[in-house]
Amino acid sequence: MKLPRPLLSLLAITAATGVAWLARPLLRPLLQPLGRKSWRRSRGIIQHASDAIIVTDEQQSILQANPAAATMFGVSLDDMQGAPLNAFIPRDQRLGANPATSHYFGNTGIHLRMKGRRASDYAVTGVRSDGQHLPLEGSISSLYESGKPIYTIILRDITERKQVQEKLAQSYTQLRELSAALQTIREEERKHIARELHDDLGQLLATLRVDLALLQRQLREPGPRKLLNGMDELLMASITSLRRIASNLRPRALDEGGLYFALESLRQEFVSHYGIACRLHANEEELILDDAYSTAIYRIVQEALTNIMRHAQATRVELSLRRVDDLLDISIQDDGRSIAAQDMDKASSYGLIGMRERVWALQGDISILSDGGTRIMVRLPLPPRAPAP
Known part of the structure; x- marks a missing residue:
């Protein structure tokens, strides 16, 4: 059966917003040819979705919620029915509670939708019935039914993701601190080795060269003097090399x-x-x-x-x-x-x-x-x- 374009558009909107069951009276005459099987399948997908799906009216009163939403906030579906959306938001983040912190479902969520502005993906903090806060990721969509707007909120618990991100950030910080500590240790070792080379080995080589110079003055035969001159050159090269190595280790x-x-x-x-x-x-x-x-x-x-x-x-x-x-x-x-x-x-x-x-x-x-x-x-x-x- 080929569906008319307006019906296809309407089906796409309801599927994307997760409010197909709310629009059932509106769609029923058009969907009857499709049979009840397709309708039950769509409703089943929503009811068994792992993400929380909540639908509110313009006053932010909850009209419908799926089981995942009830589980997320630790309440029953009956408790959510008709409850204000603010009940599942921390007090300091509720619309109007504090102008500096009024956001999420309020200023950047449904409130924006009411003003005709876009409010798609956003971060939000929810609160369970036991007072536990949980980080959520959500999106909001709107649809008019009988001339009145209804708003669909789809939420996903990102607690595990946040924990992983925090652990990664902590590990990153620890690696940075370890790297800095290793740099400090390395520089201290360089300083120590350079000092030992210069103060101990350098002084020994310099003293040896002085003694060698005294021997050169006392010897008059050309053979030994030539040998001593070669030793002096090697010794001087060793001192120069030692200074260069020490300088590279620690200027x-x-x-x-x-x-x-x-x-x-x-x-x-x-x-x-x-x-x-x-x-x-x-x-x-x-x-x-x-x-x-x-x-x-x-x-x-x-x-x-x-x-x-x-x-x-x-x-x-x-x-x-x-x-x-x-x-x-x-x-x-x-x-x-x-x-x-x-x-x-x-x-x-x-x-x-x-x-x-x-x-x-x-x-x-x-x-x-x-x-x-x-x-x-x-x-x-x-x-x-x-x-x-």
Whole structure:
């Protein structure tokens, strides 16, 4: 049997809103050719739906509800019949209870529908008969019957989803805290090893070289002197290598001169080793920070320069650090090859990952722009400055 287009439209509306049983008197003359079997099937779908379906009038009095709705709120179907919808909403969220918190079924729900505005999917908090609150996800639709509007609310309990989201958020926070703790431990270990290398092994090598120089003065035969000269060269190379390793583990400039001095030393070393022009724009007084912040900022800039050296093919780099009140803005810009968007989030991009972790550990933000070169922008919240004595 082919149904006329108006009937098909009406059937679609009633099916979508879940109010087919309410429109039964209106539809019965048109649906009689379809038989009672189809009608019972439609009603059965609604009655056995896992989502709560509630129908109210313009005054938000409940006209109909399915068993899932009664189960959701811990009441019987008879208790829901004729009850105000507000009975299943926390008091502080009921329409008119508090202008600042009047929403959900009120301002953003049926109230909007009454004004002819859209109110589709939204979040809502329901309350069970025992006073327990439960998070819900719902949608509202409207239909006119005998010239009067009726509203259909379909609700889904998302308690489990919320719990999973909260656990994920908690796990994410714990991972961030663990990452920050590991960064701190790693830096402390680097500092300790660097100090041991410089203070102990470095001093031993330096003393050995002094003794070697004394021997060179006492020996006049060319054979032993040549051997001692070779030993001296190897010893000097070992000392140089030791200083480089210790500096990479923990830049002594950070401990001896602070962040500005360390960044200036890093800039000079970068220019000297790689021949890439680099300028530092910063105010030394603005970079007087504690060890944790100084180390993190130094490592961020160091990693950025390493990436530029390895991948950018740049000829010029601009470093800028500017403090405004309790915020520090860092900009690292090069004129080289732009970083590809797909490379920014690669698991193998350890340098970028490390930079992000350090920034996030300090509750900061990092963004990377790639247009005519690459620009890394970091904003870090800083501890308030100590008041002047």
